[in-house]
Amino acid sequence: MSSFSSINTALSGLLSHRRALDVIGHNIANASTEGFSRRRVEMSPAGNQVVPSMFAKASATGTGVKIDGISRIRDEFLESRALREHGNLGRLSTEASTLGRLELTVPEPSDVGLSAQLGDFYAAWDDVANSPGDSAGRIAVLQQASTVASSLQRISADMRGMRSSSLSEAVTMVAEINSTAARIAELNDGVARANAAGLDPHDLADQRDRLIMSLSDLAGVEVRPSRFGSVDVTLGGTSLVRGSTSEQLKVAEPDPLGGAFVGTGLDRVEIQWATDGYPASASGGKLGGLVRSLNEHIPRALTELDAVAGALVVSVNALHTAGQGLDAVADVNLSFWDPTGTTASTIRLSADVVDQPSRIAAASVGAGALDATVAQRIAALHNSSTGADALYRDMIGRLAVETQAATRRVSIQGEVTYQADDARLSVSGVNLDEELASLITTQRSYEAAARLLTTIDQALDTLINRTGLVGR
16 A cells, blocks of 8 residues: 555545544434434445556555445334334223223222112112002102112213214324324335435434334334335235325224124224225224224123113013002003113103002002012012123123223233333443443544544655655
8 A cells, every 4th residue: 555545544534433423422412312223334444446457556455444324223123023012002001991991980889889779779679568558668669760770871871972982082093093104104205215315314214113103002003114215014914104105094884783782773983994995904002992992892881781771671570560559450560660761771760650659569460559579579689690780790790800801911011012112222222331432432443543644644744855855
């Protein structure tokens, strides 16, 4: 290597390590920036620049160092795992939240809950059985029945109101997903343009990946690399974002709920592609949890509550219509509950007995006004294994178990997600200790390159200005 080419070697070291210092400074400045991925300057030896010719001479040591590029340090496997775990956590958290809210609509055990009210209702019948001719006991039966009906109607209204608010939340969430997908497509385009122009696209890529993580929380998406540094985002195997274009989703209710939920009168909620109305496989993230809550958890609770109301109406009416009130002629074949209202939202007292306590059928037909056979049988329904009380206890027990299990799953998934994030950030996050060590190493390399340049300058000064002057 000639002395003059050594200047280029030293200069390459100065420029390369100055660039490395800039990158390290950028890493340190963004150590606390959410979603930032640390950078690293990739260097390699600059090879001999030999043009084949008769008099070309190859350098024996190379021509210094060159920068191959700046890498964004990320582990794609860990990133994919974090996306998947965030989607699972979003879904489980939403389901657990829904079950918890359902549990709040039926606060049990409680002295004023529906279970206690049913107990008071049957106890009132027991009081009538003890004093069939006492109007106070009959009035108490009507009052307790009105309280039970009001509670069933309130719980049903609360559950339906919760479903309505969840549906509105799903619509809002889909709008947010559409907006985020469009923004990711814009950043994809920016990354591709920056790469084509030879500019640094990493800050744009960090913004895009942070939005993708948010999108995974919402809908549970997957990512695969595409051309020019862009990525494709898929939802259930179908592209939500492809390059610089994005698709839109919408919330639809295409048909009534079927199976065991037919009686609720609710429509099935479905996430569809806005372009053709084809169903989108949105089973992950918060949106997936909402859809499952809308189509399963809330309808199931409503169905079980309707079963409680239906059992109460059918079992009491079956005995009541076979009895008689105080008037052995007029007070026969009377319904206690309106037979057309067999759901929690429609249950109500029959017009046969409303404000008419004397018409309450406590006696068997023909047994006399002071007979209490029917009242005793209705009071005994409290202990029936297939009655309203038993169904309500089953409903509360199932809801409590499901809520507890869902909360436990969220706790476990939260720990798994934390570990996935921790592993991901251990690779892509900025470690100040490592950066400071790199800073010192790079600083020393820069100083050495500067010293080399000074040494070569001194040698050339001696060669040019002092050769031939020795001994004069």
